[in-house]
Amino acid sequence: MNRARIATIMVKELRQVSRDPATLGMLLVVPLFLLLMFGFAISLDVKHIQMAVLDRDRTPSSREFLQSFLHSEYFDLKQVLDRESQIDGLLDEGRVLVALVIPKDFGRAVGNGERAEVQAIVDGSNGTTAATAIGYVQAVAADYSQRAFVRSLERAGVTGMKTTIDFQPRVLFNPELRSANFLIPGLIVLILMMTAVLSTTLSIVREKERGTMEQIIVSPVKSMELILGKTVPYLFMSLVAAATILATSRLLFGVTVKGSWLDLSVVTLIFLFGCLAFGVFLSTISDSQQVAFLLSSLLTLLPTFILSGFVFPFRNMPVVIQAVSYLLPGRYYLAALRAVMVKGVGFQAFGDQVLALLVFAAVMGGLSVLRLRRGK
Amino acid sequence: MISFRDGGAGSAGAAAENAIHTEKLTKRFGSFVAVDSVSFDVPAGSIFGLLGANGAGKSTTIRMLCGLLAPTSGTASVAGIDIARNPEGVKRRIGYMSQRFSLYNDLSVEENIRFFGGVYGLSDRELAERQRETVRLAGLEGRERALTRELSGGWKQRLALGCAMLHHPGIVFLDEPTGGTDPISRRLFWDVINELAQAGTTVLVTTHYLDEAEYCNELVLMHAGRIVAQGSPGALKREVITGSVFEVECSDPVAGMSTLRGVPEVRETAIFATRLHVSLDKDQDVEAAVGALRSAGLTVSAYARIVPSLEDVFIRLIDRNGEAKA
Numbered sequence: 092m093n094r095a096r097i098a099t100i101m102v103k104e105l106r107q108v109s110r111d112p113a114t115l116g117m118l119l120v121v122p123l124f125l126l127l128m129f130g131f132a133i134s135l136d137v138k139h140i141q142m143a144v145l146d147r148d149r150t151p152s153s154r155e156f157l158q159s160f161l162h163s164e165y166f167d168l169k170q171v172l173d174r175e176s177q178i179d180g181l182l183d184e185g186r187v188l189v190a191l192v193i194p195k196d197f198g199r200a201v202g203n204g205e206r207a208e209v210q211a212i213v214d215g216s217n218g219t220t221a222a223t224a225i226g227y228v229q230a231v232a233a234d235y236s237q238r239a240f241v242r243s244l245e246r247a248g249v250t251g252m253k254t255t256i257d258f259q260p261r262v263l264f265n266p267e268l269r270s271a272n273f274l275i276p277g278l279i280v281l282i283l284m285m286t287a288v289l290s291t292t293l294s295i296v297r298e299k300e301r302g303t304m305e306q307i308i309v310s311p312v313k314s315m316e317l318i319l320g321k322t323v324p325y326l327f328m329s330l331v332a333a334a335t336i337l338a339t340s341r342l343l344f345g346v347t348v349k350g351s352w353l354d355l356s357v358v359t360l361i362f363l364f365g366c367l368a369f370g371v372f373l374s375t376i377s378d379s380q381q382v383a384f385l386l387s388s389l390l391t392l393l394p395t396f397i398l399s400g401f402v403f404p405f406r407n408m409p410v411v412i413q414a415v416s417y418l419l420p421g422r423y424y425l426a427a428l429r430a431v432m433v434k435g436v437g438f439q440a441f442g443d444q445v446l447a448l449l450v451f452a453a454v455m456g457g458l459s460v461l462r463l464r465r466g467k
Numbered sequence: 468m469i470s471f472r473d474g475g476a477g478s479a480g481a482a483a484e485n486a487i488h489t490e491k492l493t494k495r496f497g498s499f500v501a502v503d504s505v506s507f508d509v510p511a512g513s514i515f516g517l518l519g520a521n522g523a524g525k526s527t528t529i530r531m532l533c534g535l536l537a538p539t540s541g542t543a544s545v546a547g548i549d550i551a552r553n554p555e556g557v558k559r560r561i562g563y564m565s566q567r568f569s570l571y572n573d574l575s576v577e578e579n580i581r582f583f584g585g586v587y588g589l590s591d592r593e594l595a596e597r598q599r600e601t602v603r604l605a606g607l608e609g610r611e612r613a614l615t616r617e618l619s620g621g622w623k624q625r626l627a628l629g630c631a632m633l634h635h636p637g638i639v640f641l642d643e644p645t646g647g648t649d650p651i652s653r654r655l656f657w658d659v660i661n662e663l664a665q666a667g668t669t670v671l672v673t674t675h676y677l678d679e680a681e682y683c684n685e686l687v688l689m690h691a692g693r694i695v696a697q698g699s700p701g702a703l704k705r706e707v708i709t710g711s712v713f714e715v716e717c718s719d720p721v722a723g724m725s726t727l728r729g730v731p732e733v734r735e736t737a738i739f740a741t742r743l744h745v746s747l748d749k750d751q752d753v754e755a756a757v758g759a760l761r762s763a764g765l766t767v768s769a770y771a772r773i774v775p776s777l778e779d780v781f782i783r784l785i786d787r788n789g790e791a792k793a
Contacts, residue, residue: 099585103574110573302569306631309533309563310586311555 092319096312100320104294108324118290118325122282122332123339129278130271130344137223138164141187145172150198152239156209157193159235165227182214189213189224204243264349264434271344276428277401279336280362280421284391287329287363289384291322291370296383299374314463322367329363349435358431358441361448362424366391368455369420375462395421423447486511486638486669487532491541494527501527503692504541509671509685511637514664516683517673518777524692525673526566529642532671533563546638562631562639566646570627572616576607579615579630587634601629604659621652625659632663639663641672645679657682677777686777688784695784700777707783708775710734710748715757717743718766726763730756737782744779 108114142160146153160166169187172178178190192210200207211228215221264272298304307317340346348355370387377383397403398412399421405413416422423444430441438445487509494502502524509515517525530536532545534554543550546560570579580601584594602608605625607618615623624644631639641660645653657679664670672683680686680700687697696703717723720738727736727745732752737744745756750772760767 093588096586096588099582102585103571103578103582106578107571107573301572302565302567303571305535305565306563306569306583307586308535309558309561310583311558311588312586 092313092316097316097320097323100312100317101324104321104324107294108328114290114293118286118328118332119335122286122336125282126275126278126336126339127343129274130340137220137227139167140165140189140224140227141169142166143170143172143178143181143187143190144168145175145178145190145192147195148193148197152198152201153193156197156201156235157191160191160228160231163227163231166231178212182212185214187214188220189228191228201239202243204240271340271346272433273429274402275336275340275344275346276432277399277425278340279333279428280399280425281392281395281401282336283329283333283359283363283424284366284395284421285388286332287325287366288370288373288391289387290325290328291367292373292377292383292387293380294325295321295371295374296377296380300379314460318368318371318459318463322371325370326360326363326367329366330359333359346432348432350431351437354438355428355431358424358427358445358448361445361452362420365420365448365452365455368452368459371459372455372462375459391421394419398422399425401425420448420451423451484511485509486513487515487543487545487671489528489532489541489543492528492531492538492543493540494524494531494536495539500692502531502538505687505689505692505694506541507687507694507697509669511669512664512667513684514660514670514672514682516680516686517671517689518675518677518680518686518781519673519689520675522691523689525689526642528689529563529640529671529673532557533561533640534558559634560636560638562634562636564627564631564639564641564644566643570615570623570630573614575612575614576602576605576618576626577611579626580633583630584633589634597633597635601626601633604629604632604662606655619652620648621655624648624652624656628656628659632668636668638669638671641670643673643675645674645676653679677781680777688781690785696780703777703780704775707780708746710746711750711772712775712779713745713747713753713756713770714739714773715743715745715760715770716741716768717760718768722763723760723765726759726765727756730759732756735783737779739778744773744782746775746779746783 108118144157146157157168161168166189170177170181172181172190175192178192181187181190190212192212194208194210197207197209199205209232211225213221213224213228295304298307312320337348369391373386373390374383377386394415395401398408398416399419400416401421405416408416427441427444427448430436430444434440485508487507489508490506491504492502492506493500493504505524505528517528519525527536531538532543532550534550534557538551545557548556548560550557571582574582577598580598581594584597589597598611602611605622605628607613607622607626610618610622615626618626628639628641628644631641645656648656653676660670660672661682672679674680683700685697685699686703688695688703696707698706715723720741720743723743724736724738727733727743732747732749732755733745734748735744735746745753747753747756753770753772757767757770
């Protein structure tokens with residue numbers, strides 16, 4: 092290996108990137124854009140559910156029941172209704188997600204310790220949000236009904252009664268359950284995978300298309316020198332992209348790295364090596380930039396987005412799909428990233444992930460050197 | 468010296484003076500034979516032309532000699548080194564310029580030179596000296612900082628040649644180097660090639676321009692992967708065209724050609740722009756040909772015996788259906 096030759100290729104690569112707005116944009120602007128988009132626009136938190144209420148009872152009990160919804164930040168009262176026929180229109184227009192119907196004899200039933208039926212009509216067009224909203228409605232209603240039950244016991248002379256189970260969940264690692272803490276590591280995986288794989292693949296295939304690759308292959312440059320010269324510049328740029336995402340997510344969303352920066356850097360480097368090698372491998376099987384672009388987006392972006400655990404949990408996937416997800420480096424890197432960033436734990440907690448990433452990098456590196464040699 | 472399709476021309480010994488030596492070099496892609504048992508020798512310091520239509524197997528031959536493709540069978544040595552056994556050794560001793568003058572369009576002239584110099588492992592001192600040399604060779608003095616994409620075809624072509632020569636190889640392979648450039652650029656380019664050959668560099672060049680083939684010391688004519696003829700341009704003309712060639716100006720060359728096909732004295736007719744080239748066994752036969760044209764109602768304004776061109780040779784060797792004549 093000749094260091095001067097590697098350096099020559101690296102300098103050339105950096106020069107070309109610095110003159111190519113499209114690549115620069117892809118490496119630095121697209122990550123920021125994705126971050127802002129995901130950070131601001133997509134939130135998995137369900138808060139401030141718009142609610143309408145039709146109170147047919149209009150007693151202190153029914154008002155108290157309604158208040159117990161509005162005390163939490165989960166429900167906002169949008170409109171008080173007079174007729175049931177208004178409900179359909181509100182749901183159709185999407186102005187409210189939940190309409191609550193309190194029946195006429197609600198107060199009396201609650202006072203007598205009888206059964207009172209409350210109806211909640213929910214817009215189910217977004218299944219996830221609807222399920223969450225139903226969960227909240229049930230929780231609030233259950234809490235109210237328990238308090239009402241205790242009160243009716245007290246009235247009957249049974250005192251000193253407390254609710255039997257006092258459920259107090261304590262959430263570790265992400266106590267406010269903010270989805271930014273959960274989404275940003277996934278976003279880092281997605282962005283790094285895209286920039287690293289796409290930029291290396293395109294930079295090599297472009298040379299194949301232009302014919303300059305042939306000119307390099309007839310020179311005494313060795314495959315390994317070529318691979319290093321072409322990938323190391325993109326490794327640096329991907330690291331810069333990663334640092335930019337981390338800094339921006341801290342500034343805008345207050346997402347911090349709880350664990351060690353060293354662990355974070357090491358696991359990121361291993362992941363990037365695998366991605367770059369994968370990029371080189373893809374470049375050996377594509378002959379045009381279009382094919383390269385399609386292949387790298389199909390094989391990185393989509394699977395990483397859907398199957399790495401970024402948004403959709405593994406446990407909900409069919410077994411076959413779960414098995415496929417084990418082939419994705421993004422899966423392991425995401426688990427490791429969440430461990431370092433959100434939980435703040437060290438290597439001992441995600442050794443398996445690091446091992447899997449090392450295996451991926453080794454296999455892809457070996458494959459691409461082999462393919463590049465045979466390509467000669 | 469001339470030989471036809473026997474594939475064994477001059478293959479005995481003599482490897483020392485020959486910069487390139489191939490023996491029964493063959494390349495198959497599946498069932499397609501791109502290069503079929505090709506043998507030739509390139510004397511050191513000569514300009515050697517590989518001539519043939521697109522798809523004749525010229526580029527595949529060059530790509531095997533440069534180590535870009537492995538031969539299916541047969542052997543070849545470049546600068547005395549076996550291409551199959553030591554391709555890396557070959558690479559250090561050759562320069563290669565592909566059909567597309569492969570330069571980086573987004574780099575400047577001097578950045579391209581520095582990149583290729585660096586890839587060939589030149590020291591900074593060598594590089595500075597070779598850069599001046601290359602810029603002079605390409606005629607790009609004062610434009611060192613211009614981006615390559617701003618150069619026209621001719622300049623790019625000479626710069627690409629300069630980049631392929633940076634490490635001063637003894638042998639240089641030029642694959643259709645003048646494709647798509649204007650006649651003046653082609654002429655200038657051949658001046659550079661002559662300059663290189665005079666300095667002792669062996670030049671192997673492929674082309675389908677027959678006028679360019681005239682500049683070569685030695686030619687190999689390829690067709691459908693095989694060597695159809697080889698020799699110097701002069702020898703090829705003398706020995707392939709045994710009779711005489713007349714240039715005939717007539718009012719309708721296309722009608723003239725079909726008329727002449729029925730004349731027994733005429734061996735071959737070809738249209739060159741508005742004129743006909745008529746191959747005959749004897750000079751006297753021209754009267755029969757002209758007579759036939761006139762009696763067919765065509766006006767013959769002039770006719771004269773000409774020195775046959777390589778194109779006449781080519782037409783004699785390859786018939787209209789593109790089949791090589793035995």
